[in-house]
Amino acid sequence: MFIQYFGSYLLNKGLLNPDQLKEAIELANSTQIKLGILAMNAGFLTADQITEVQMLQRTMDKRFGEIAVLKGYLTDSQVDSLLKTQEKGHLALSQAIADLDFLSLKQLETALQGYKNESGLTNQQISAIQAGDTDTIVRVFLDFSDLKAGDQYYEFASLMMRNIIRFLGELAMIEEQLSTKGFEAPVMVTQEIHGGVSLHTALAMDEETFLTMARKYSGLKMDAGSELADASITEFLNLNNGLFIVNLSNNGVDCDLTPPEITRNCQLTTDQGFVIPFYLGSGTINLIISPVSLG
Amino acid sequence: MGKKILICDDSLMIRTQLRDFINKLEGGYEVIEAADGNAAVEMFTANTPDLVFLDVVMPGRGGLECLRLMKEANAATPVVMLSSVGAKHVLKEALEAGASDFVQKPWGEKLISSIIERFTGGA
Numbered sequence: 001m002f003i004q005y006f007g008s009y010l011l012n013k014g015l016l017n018p019d020q021l022k023e024a025i026e027l028a029n030s031t032q033i034k035l036g037i038l039a040m041n042a043g044f045l046t047a048d049q050i051t052e053v054q055m056l057q058r059t060m061d062k063r064f065g066e067i068a069v070l071k072g073y074l075t076d077s078q079v080d081s082l083l084k085t086q087e088k089g090h091l092a093l094s095q096a097i098a099d100l101d102f103l104s105l106k107q108l109e110t111a112l113q114g115y116k117n118e119s120g121l122t123n124q125q126i127s128a129i130q131a132g133d134t135d136t137i138v139r140v141f142l143d144f145s146d147l148k149a150g151d152q153y154y155e156f157a158s159l160m161m162r163n164i165i166r167f168l169g170e171l172a173m174i175e176e177q178l179s180t181k182g183f184e185a186p187v188m189v190t191q192e193i194h195g196g197v198s199l200h201t202a203l204a205m206d207e208e209t210f211l212t213m214a215r216k217y218s219g220l221k222m223d224a225g226s227e228l229a230d231a232s233i234t235e236f237l238n239l240n241n242g243l244f245i246v247n248l249s250n251n252g253v254d255c256d257l258t259p260p261e262i263t264r265n266c267q268l269t270t271d272q273g274f275v276i277p278f279y280l281g282s283g284t285i286n287l288i289i290s291p292v293s294l295g
Numbered sequence: 296m297g298k299k300i301l302i303c304d305d306s307l308m309i310r311t312q313l314r315d316f317i318n319k320l321e322g323g324y325e326v327i328e329a330a331d332g333n334a335a336v337e338m339f340t341a342n343t344p345d346l347v348f349l350d351v352v353m354p355g356r357g358g359l360e361c362l363r364l365m366k367e368a369n370a371a372t373p374v375v376m377l378s379s380v381g382a383k384h385v386l387k388e389a390l391e392a393g394a395s396d397f398v399q400k401p402w403g404e405k406l407i408s409s410i411i412e413r414f415t416g417g418a
Contacts, residue, residue, distance in 0.1 A: 055403050055405070058401050058403065059381075059399045059400075059401065059403075167401070217308075218308045218311075218312065219312075220308065220311060220312065227307050228307050228308060228311060230307075231306045231307035231308040231309075231311075232308040234306065235306045235308045235309060235379075235400075238306070238352065238379050238400075239379045239400055239401060241379070242378065242379025242380045242381065242399075242400065243379070245380055245382045246380070246381050246382050246399075248382070249382030249383045249384065250383075254382060254383075254384045255382070256352075256380070256385075257352050257379075257380060258352070259305060259352055259353060259354045
């Protein structure tokens with residue numbers, strides 16, 4: 001996760017060009033190791049156990065390590081030890097940049113310090129980003145502290161970030177939220193959560209990102225503008241909101257969903273909602289949360 | 296022709312994925328589909344399926360209302376709810392209304408094939 005933020009900083013400062021950053025990220029990602037593989041390497045899990053945990057992860061809003069502990073396959077201390085090993089993976093970007101001779105070690109050190117200073121992030125926050133802790137990341141970059149329902153907004157954004165990783169296989173970078181007033185999008189999927197909690201939710205993006213995301217999520221072949229592409233993105237929002245409702249239900253709050261709807265070439269007028277851009281390698285997905293209708 | 300499976304889901308993606316998977320199973324199941332609640336009830340009464348996969352959130356009649364109508368029409372046909380909304384109150388309502396099982400989306404192939412085997416005894 002830190003790769004996205006630090007990479008963006010290097011790009012904005014002109015220290016790397018887009019092609020260099022892409023090459024460095026590809027090299028860095030090829031050396032990132034997932035927790036399951038680390039656990040198998042350490043002799044903690046068998047391949048069958050990893051597959052079982054991965055399958056469960058698709059239907060539970062829990063991390064790989066949490067499920068492995070619930071199943072009794074790993075202990076908490078084993079997970080901690082594996083996470084510490086995995087955290088070192090963020091160094092892969094710096095390693096890749098140095099290996100590719102894009103920056104010297106001295107330049108890298110200065111850039112990293114510059115990023116820390118300019119972002120105002122504490123070492124603890126940086127550690128959370130490095131560990132991919134989405135609950136902390138959303139609270140670092142988003143601010144809903146003035147809202148009564150602020151905690152739900154953080155939880156909703158954090159869940160979406162986890163689902164983008166899980167189901168689209170992409171790391172997403174977020175920045176400060178924007179107002180919905182005047183926001184325009186070529187295509188938008190909306191769904192209302194109602195009951196104990198009332199939230200109007202949406203995903204908005206350009207058509208190219210929409211098609212890429214639809215193909216990734218469904219694993220099916222489809223054409224731009226097809227009903228299948230529309231169905232795939234609506235189902236992705238439906239899945240996210242379903243998991244959100246399950247989490248609420250586990251805390252004693254019952255909610256229901258309306259069927260998702262899709263609109264094209266829309267402009268929002270309400271100033272009560274928020275747009276949270278998720279920057280992915282394949283495009284930008286805007287998550288929209290509002291207490292009032294987006295229609 | 297093998298056993299008949301009715302898929303009721305407003306998402307073309309879910310219907311396509313599920314149909315493609317069932318068609319790959321041995322035994323030649325016949326898959327029929329409904330894209331909303333009204334069509335789901337109509338197809339159920341007209342086709343007497345051996346197993347139904349039924350979404351909860353659908354336009355028109357919702358899945359739970361469909362489930363009750365299907366059970367009134369033929370209580371013996373197993374109806375498996377297939378939904379992203381696995382909240383406790385939905386689960387409870389579905390099981391009370393006669394659902395045979397509840398699958399949280401995204402579904403896994405192993406689970407779906409075991410459900411089909413369990414409720415149809417194979418094609």
